[in-house]
Amino acid sequence: MWTVVYIAPNQKEAEKLEKTLTTEGFLVKLRTIGLPQANNSCSIEILVPESEVDEALEIINTI
Template sequence: MWTVVYIAPNRPVAEMLKELLEKEGILVVLNSLGVPHLGASASVEIRVPESEVEEAHDIITSALG
């Protein structure tokens, strides 16, 4: 089961966090929210496997300060 651990404000932030999580061995799925025509400025859900939620949350919190 995939769980949302963070909603990034835009695609570039989501991609940066995805890269950080994947470097730690965490599987990541990104899911754009809102209307498709917003492109890179649309909010993006960051989802990870339920078993990795706590670790992913810690990594994201550290990265965003």
């Protein structure tokens, strides 16, 4: 089961967090929320496996 650990405000920040988490050894999925706005930005959910949520949140909170 995949669990949302963070909602990034845009694609750039989501990809930055994805890179950080994958470098630390986590499996990561990105999922777009809604439709892109006029400036092509939309929120992105960052998901990790349920068993890795606590560890992923520790990494996110240090950024």
